[in-house]
Structure formats: structure tokens, C-alpha cells
Amino acid sequence: xxxxxxxxxxxxxxxxxxxxxxxxxxxxxxxxxxxxxxxxxxxxxxxxxxxxxxxxxxxxxxxxxxxxxxxxxxxxxxxxxxxxxxxxxxxxxxxxxxxxxxxxxxxxxxxxxxxxxxxxxxxxxxxxxxxxxxxxxxxxxxxxxxxxxxxxxxxxxxxxxxxxxxxxxxxxxxxxxxxxxxxxxxxxxxxxxxxxxxxxxxxxxxxxxxxxxxxxxxxxxxxxxxxxxxxxxxxxxxxxxxxxxxxxxxxxxxxxxxxxxxxxxxxxxxxxxxxxxxxxxxxxxxxxxxxxxxxxxxxxxxxxxxxxxxxxxxxxxxxxxxxxxxxxxxxxxxxxxxxxxxxxxxxxxxxxxxxxxxxxxxxxxxxxxxxxxxxxxxxxxxxxxxxxxxxxxxxxxxxxxxxxxxxxxxxxxxxxxxxxxxxxxxxxxxxxxxxxxxxxxxxxxxxxxxxxxxxxxxxxxxxxxxxxxxxxxxxxxxxxxxxxxxxxxxxxxxxxxxxxxxxxxxxxxxxxxxxxxxxxx
Numbered sequence: 001x002x003x004x005x006x007x008x009x010x011x012x013x014x015x016x017x018x019x020x021x022x023x024x025x026x027x028x029x030x031x032x033x034x035x036x037x038x039x040x041x042x043x044x045x046x047x048x049x050x051x052x053x054x055x056x057x058x059x060x061x062x063x064x065x066x067x068x069x070x071x072x073x074x075x076x077x078x079x080x081x082x083x084x085x086x087x088x089x090x091x092x093x094x095x096x097x098x099x100x101x102x103x104x105x106x107x108x109x110x111x112x113x114x115x116x117x118x119x120x121x122x123x124x125x126x127x128x129x130x131x132x133x134x135x136x137x138x139x140x141x142x143x144x145x146x147x148x149x150x151x152x153x154x155x156x157x158x159x160x161x162x163x164x165x166x167x168x169x170x171x172x173x174x175x176x177x178x179x180x181x182x183x184x185x186x187x188x189x190x191x192x193x194x195x196x197x198x199x200x201x202x203x204x205x206x207x208x209x210x211x212x213x214x215x216x217x218x219x220x221x222x223x224x225x226x227x228x229x230x231x232x233x234x235x236x237x238x239x240x241x242x243x244x245x246x247x248x249x250x251x252x253x254x255x256x257x258x259x260x261x262x263x264x265x266x267x268x269x270x271x272x273x274x275x276x277x278x279x280x281x282x283x284x285x286x287x288x289x290x291x292x293x294x295x296x297x298x299x300x301x302x303x304x305x306x307x308x309x310x311x312x313x314x315x316x317x318x319x320x321x322x323x324x325x326x327x328x329x330x331x332x333x334x335x336x337x338x339x340x341x342x343x344x345x346x347x348x349x350x351x352x353x354x355x356x357x358x359x360x361x362x363x364x365x366x367x368x369x370x371x372x373x374x375x376x377x378x379x380x381x382x383x384x385x386x387x388x389x390x391x392x393x394x395x396x397x398x399x400x401x402x403x404x405x406x407x408x409x410x411x412x413x414x415x416x417x418x419x420x421x422x423x424x425x426x427x428x429x430x431x432x433x434x435x436x437x438x439x440x441x442x443x444x445x446x447x448x449x450x451x452x453x454x455x456x457x458x459x460x461x462x463x464x465x466x467x468x469x470x471x472x473x474x475x476x477x478x479x480x481x482x483x484x485x486x487x488x489x490x491x492x493x494x495x496x497x498x499x500x501x502x503x504x505x506x507x508x509x510x511x512x513x514x515x516x517x518x519x520x521x
């Protein structure tokens with residue numbers, strides 16, 4: 001369905017069942033859940049889908065090994081269950097990844113072998129494979145570039161891996177296919193209230209045209225991630241802050257630093273956190289950090305000390321230590337953590353469980369949680385919204401719902417840069433055959449074509465160069481310089497498709513180049 005048709009629905013529907021503010025993992029999951037139950041559902045997002053935190057994860061669908069150490073077994077069990085469901089429902093975007101923990105003491109070998117056996121147990125029937133102890137020789141075979149001095153063996157375990165922004169997009173498409181109206185670049189600028197001061201809708205501005213619309217509904221859900229406080233204060237200027245953003249930074253480097261198909265997990269860094277080095281789309285993603293920030297930002301910038309911490313930690317474990325000049329891209333995301341109750345509470349001690357809050361006005365707010373549990377968060381949120389909005393109860397059906405693009409990955413290389421299209425890939429290949437220069441690459445080093453840009457506009461709601469290079473292709477996350485080089489070419493293709501002029505091409509190219517600098521060191 002075209003964006004114009006979705007805007008038409010926004011204009012014409014007089015009453016919605018459920019209105020959702022926020023187009024990240026939680027909001028989109030909630031829209032898919034609500035629409036698939038048969039509710040008249042509207043979702044609006046101020047920027048692009050997954051523009052914020054939801055495109056900047058560690059690319060893991062995981063149970064949360066470190067939450068087990070904190071004793072949060074309920075969250076680990078729930079996350080392991082949801083991980084198993086997601087690998088079944090979106091095989092084109094997910095894979096079973098093998099992780100290796102190299103140990104430099106015999107006690108660590110024992111501790112992590114026992115701990116991960118318990119992790120396997122919590123996963124139950126949806127386990128991705130058994131963990132096991134391996135000796136020094138096997139660790140070196142699995143991680144050829146690992147530091148060998150003092151190595152005493154290791155532990156292998158399994159977790160999931162995925163493409164976060166592509167999953168967000170496919171969830172949006174699944175919601176639309178189930179009857180939802182889902183719109184990017186539509187910013188909430190006010191809440192509508194009835195005589196009893198209950199929230200009954202939103203005032204929303206299409207930032208592409210400047211046109212404003214009113215939308216009324218039985219219940220409004222605030223699923224805006226690190227921005228939930230903004231909406232809560234729009235509802236009640238005296239509302240207390242419930243979220244404190246915590247920044248997680250990742251660097252992307254060449255696969256030669258850790259060749260092979262296995263991921264490295266460092267279970268305890270100098271500050272007591274966990275660090276991952278994960279193969280992703282032919283590169284290596286290393287992260288993350290956990291730094292409290294005062295204010296939410298759509299494009300947070302990695303701090304020098306965060307990048308230094310990642311590089312220094314990686315250097316302790318890899319034979320060839322990566323340096324700043326090896327970094328192809330750096331990205332930072334903000335987690336919506338519950339605001340610390342105590343002044344000195346560490347971010348790593350704050351629970352990652354989700355919370356649903358209902359304001360006096362009837363506004364439903366969902367906060368916390370993690371990508372892996374997006375489906376369960378959505379189910380819980382819609383269940384609560386049904387109660388608050390006094391809507392007829394219909395059961396959740398998303399446990400076995402196939403996500404748009406569903407395709408068993410047998411014919412796709414696991415590190416393929418275009419495998420994430422799933423069942424859409426065949427249609428893109430037909431489109432490439434039907435248009436002039438459709439198979440022409442937008443950058444000589446990467447397999448993204450002109451046809452894929454046009455597909456992103458016609459079928460994936462891309463409106464700006466950044467949408468294509470950051471979240472439809474992921475090139476900005478893989479190689480920021482290559483993305484900058486491709487920017488003007490993408491702008492020219494988009495301008496022709498969207499009927500824009502030379503001024504638009506210039507403005508878009510400059511805006512993207514400026515943004516992309518944040519992804520460079």
C-alpha cells in the first residue's frame with residue numbers, strides 16, 4: 001500500500017480502536033498485534049521507522065546471559081522463548097549464531113560451562129543448541145585470531161542474530177497487510193482530550209507536507225522509547241521522568257580481525273560488563289557500552305572514551321588489535337532504561353523488563369524491555385490497552401505469525417547483504433529486469449542496485465536518502481565512507497521516482513553527508 005493511501009485513511013477514519021505513538025520495535029510490534037486481532041489501528045512515527053534505538057542494537061536476538069548473573073531468571077526465560085519464536089517467524093532476518101567464550105582461568109571454564117547449561121535449560125524446547133566446554137585447541141580453531149597466551153579453554157553456546165532495522169520495517173509491512181494504518185514522518189504535536197480530561201486522540205503533523213490531522217480513538221499508547229517522558233509531559237506537564245537514556249556504542253570493522261563464522265563473547269570487561277564481537281553482513285560488529293545520558297537524541301554521538309573502551313577491550317583478546325583507523329562505522333543508540341531510583345544506581349543493575357503505566361488520563365505508556373521480547377511486550381501492551389479503552393476482547397495471534405518477507409534461508413548465503421529481503425528478493429529481481437540500468441550497483445564495493453532503491457521507495461516507505469542508506473540497505477552502518485560516496489547517486493534516483501528537482505537532490509545529498517559524519521571517527 002502506498003503512503004498516499006495510508007494518509008487518506010488517516011484523513012477519512014473517524015474513530016480508531018487503538019492509536020500508537022512511536023515506530024520503533026515496541027510500537028510497530030503493538031500495531032502488528034492490534035491489527036492482527038482485528039482492531040482499527042493507527043501508528044504514527046515522527047521520523048522513519050526504527051530511526052532511533054531500534055536500528056542501533058547489537059544485532060542479537062538473545063536470552064540475555066548477563067541477566068542470568070543478575071538473578072533475573074524470569075526475563076531470561078521469557079527472552080529465550082521469544083528468541084525461539086522470532087527465529088521461526090522471520091527466518092529471512094534471523095540466524096542461529098555460535099558464540100565462543102575464551103577462558104584464561106580454569107575456574108572460568110567451570111563457571112561458564114555450568115552457567116550456560118542452565119541457560120540451555122531455561123530455553124527449553126526452543127533451545128538453539130547445547131552449550132559445551134571446549135579445549136584450548138578447539139577455541140583456536142573456532143576463533144583463529146584469539147590471543148593464545150594463557151588460554152585455558154572455552155565454552156561454546158548458541159544465541160540468535162538479526163537485522164534490527166529490516167525487522168522493524170517488515171513488522172510495519174505485516175501490520176499494514178493486517179489492516180493497520182502505519183505512517184512514518186508524522187509527528188504528534190498534541191493530545192486530544194474529552195470533557196473529563198481523558199486522552200481521546202492525537203493531533204499529528206505530516207512533516208513531509210506540513211498538513212495537520214486529528215485522530216480520535218478508544219485508547220492511545222505511548223511507545224516512544226527514550227521519548228516517553230515527552231508524551232507523558234504533553235499529557236501532564238507535572239508528570240515525573242520515568243526514563244533515563246543509556247547509550248550503547250558499537251564499532252564496525254573488517255572481518256579479517258575475527259574470520260570464520262563464530263562470534264566472540266567476553267563475559268566480563270574491566271567495568272564488569274559484557275562485550276560481543278559478532279559477524280554481521282560480512283563485517284564485524286563490536287560492542288556495547290552503557291553510559292547514562294541526560295537527554296534523548298535521534299542521532300546520539302559516540303563518546304571518545306566509549307570507542308577507546310571497545311578498542312582497548314578488543315585488543316586484549318585479538319592477536320591483531322583494531323585501531324581507530326580500522327573503524328568503518330561507529331553507531332550509538334539510547335536504551336530507554338527506567339530512571340534510577342537511587343542516585344548512584346548503575347545502569348547495568350537496572351532491570352531490562354518492560355513496564356506498562358496507565359496515567360490518570362487513560363494514556364497507556366510502555367517502556368523498558370529489549371528487542372528480543374518486542375512481541376511479548378506488544379501483547380501485554382495491547383491487552384492492557386483493551387482494558388483501558390473498554391474495547392471488546394480478542395485474543396493475541398502473533399506467536400506463530402509469519403513476518404513479511406518470510407522465507408526459509410536455504411538458498412541464501414548467511415552473510416549475504418541482500419538475503420534480508422526474503423521472499424521480496426524475487427520481486428526486486430523482476431523489477432531490475434523491467435527498468436533501465438536496474439541492476440547497476442550504487443557503489444562498486446557493495447551489491448545494492450538501482451532497482452533496490454526504487455523498491456525501497458515504492459514498497460518500503462523510504463522518503464529520504466538516509467532512509468535508504470541507513471535502514472533499507474544498512475550501508476551507513478557497514479561502511480560510512482561508502483555510504484557518503486553513494487549519497488548523491490541515491491538522491492538522483494529518488495528525485496526521479498519522487499518527482500523532485502535539482503534543489504532537492506542537493507539538499508538531500510548535503511543533509512545525508514552531514515548526518516553520516518556522526519558514523520565516522
